[in-house]
Amino acid sequence: EDQVTQSPEALRLQEGESSSLNCSYTVSGLRGLFWYRQDPGKGPEFLFTLYSAGEEKEKERLKATLTKKESFLHITAPKPEDSATYLCLNSGGYQKVTFGTGTKLQVIP
Amino acid sequence: EAGVTQSPTHLIKTRGQQVTLRCSPISGHTSVYWYQQALGLGLQFLLWYDEGEERNRGNFPPRFSGRQFPNYSSELNVNALELEDSALYLCASSWGGSGGRSETQYFGPGTRLLVL
Numbered sequence: 001e002d003q004v005t006q007s008p009e010a011l012r013l014q015e016g017e018s019s020s021l022n023c024s025y026t027v028s029g030l031r032g033l034f035w036y037r038q039d040p041g042k043g044p045e046f047l048f049t050l051y052s053a054g055e056e057k058e059k060e061r062l063k064a065t066l067t068k069k070e071s072f073l074h075i076t077a078p079k080p081e082d083s084a085t086y087l088c089l090n091s092g093g094y095q096k097v098t099f100g101t102g103t104k105l106q107v108i109p
Numbered sequence: 110e111a112g113v114t115q116s117p118t119h120l121i122k123t124r125g126q127q128v129t130l131r132c133s134p135i136s137g138h139t140s141v142y143w144y145q146q147a148l149g150l151g152l153q154f155l156l157w158y159d160e161g162e163e164r165n166r167g168n169f170p171p172r173f174s175g176r177q178f179p180n181y182s183s184e185l186n187v188n189a190l191e192l193e194d195s196a197l198y199l200c201a202s203s204w205g206g207s208g209g210r211s212e213t214q215y216f217g218p219g220t221r222l223l224v225l
Contacts, residue, residue: 032211043113043199043216044152051210087152091211096165097142101151 134202
């Protein structure tokens with residue numbers, strides 16, 4: 001069975017304190033790994049798509065990387081406005097989609 | 110470019126009633142996905158429609174159903190509402206998949222359903 005595990009469940013950082021979020025998966029035939037940001041009560045906002053091991057994407061203070069078993073979302077010098085829940089989505093075998101349970105990030109000024 | 114839209118934004122129903130939620134995808138997208146997000150929980154996959162056909166459904170009872178129209182908009186129907194159906198219902202759309210890769214899903218703002 002396809003599984004997606006995100007860690008840590010919650011992360012509290014001081015403003016400027018860099019860290020990484022993890023998304024590990026057991027998905028047969030990975031067809032895409034997607035990162036989203038979700039603010040409370042709102043729909044997820046798309047951040048990155050990764051398709052192949054070794055692939056990296058960057059956007060402002062965020063950088064996503066992918067290996068054969070996991071993906072990392074690196075946050076460099078975070079700001080309070082980066083506080084949100086970060087979700088990863090795996091698309092595995094044809095027409096199967098699995099979301100992780102998310103990492104709730106709080107950045108303190 | 111307009112994003113994914115959903116209606117209504119909020120809804121209050123009583124147990125046993127039926128509800129219909131609506132979703133309009135981004136122009137040009139042919140796939141629509143429905144998810145349930147109960148308070149404090151992760152997103153649970155409900156249904157996936159592409160080109161008017163149901164492609165896959167998650168582990169939900171048959172009282173959760175839907176359809177996709179020729180203009181690619183979609184409806185989610187929930188019959189015989191139960192208290193635990195209270196949740197944020199999210200719709201997402203994407204281009205149709207091709208070349209062995211999945212397309213990025215773009216989400217709407219959601220419909221908040223409260224069942225009393």
